[in-house]
Amino acid sequence: MDQRIVDFVQARHIAVVGASPRKFGGAICTTLKKRGYTVYPVHPARNTFKGERCFSSLATVPPDVEAAVIAVSPAHALDVVADAHRAGITKLWFQQGANFAEPIKKAEAEGIQTISGKCILMYAEPVTGLHAIHRCIAKVFKKL
Numbered sequence: 001m002d003q004r005i006v007d008f009v010q011a012r013h014i015a016v017v018g019a020s021p022r023k024f025g026g027a028i029c030t031t032l033k034k035r036g037y038t039v040y041p042v043h044p045a046r047n048t049f050k051g052e053r054c055f056s057s058l059a060t061v062p063p064d065v066e067a068a069v070i071a072v073s074p075a076h077a078l079d080v081v082a083d084a085h086r087a088g089i090t091k092l093w094f095q096q097g098a099n100f101a102e103p104i105k106k107a108e109a110e111g112i113q114t115i116s117g118k119c120i121l122m123y124a125e126p127v128t129g130l131h132a133i134h135r136c137i138a139k140v141f142k143k144l
Contacts, residue, residue: 011067018071025071058083067091077103
């Protein structure tokens with residue numbers, strides 16, 4: 001497995017940008033929390049997410065956050081990268097499903113480690129349910 005993925009999932013304090021009950025960012029928050037991670041939901045227009053504080057940006061999360069999952073559109077991701085850099089976040093996971101080429105280029109130019117084209121829920125242990133099936137298929141086809 002890619003060492004960047006190993007490093008990312010070993011971080012126990014993870015921010016999720018795009019935390020919303022009706023979007024995949026919300027599912028990521030909920031699932032990572034169930035898997036034992038300390039999760040910091042981030043959304044500029046929400047005060048809470050499932051009864052917990054929701055942070056307005058990466059600049060407002062606690063300083064122990066070293067990794068963030070980006071579950072917003074590529075257009076918004078550029079601003080998120082700038083926030084991550086200012087906040088000292090060193091690892092960004094760009095959730096699969098969109099072309100994040102420009103935000104990734106900007107993040108890497110700032111020295112931020114990036115992961116893209118993969119679903120965090122296939123790698124954050126313990127992997128269960130549908131994501132475990134997807135992970136098994138990825139292993140078979142050597143795409144893990």
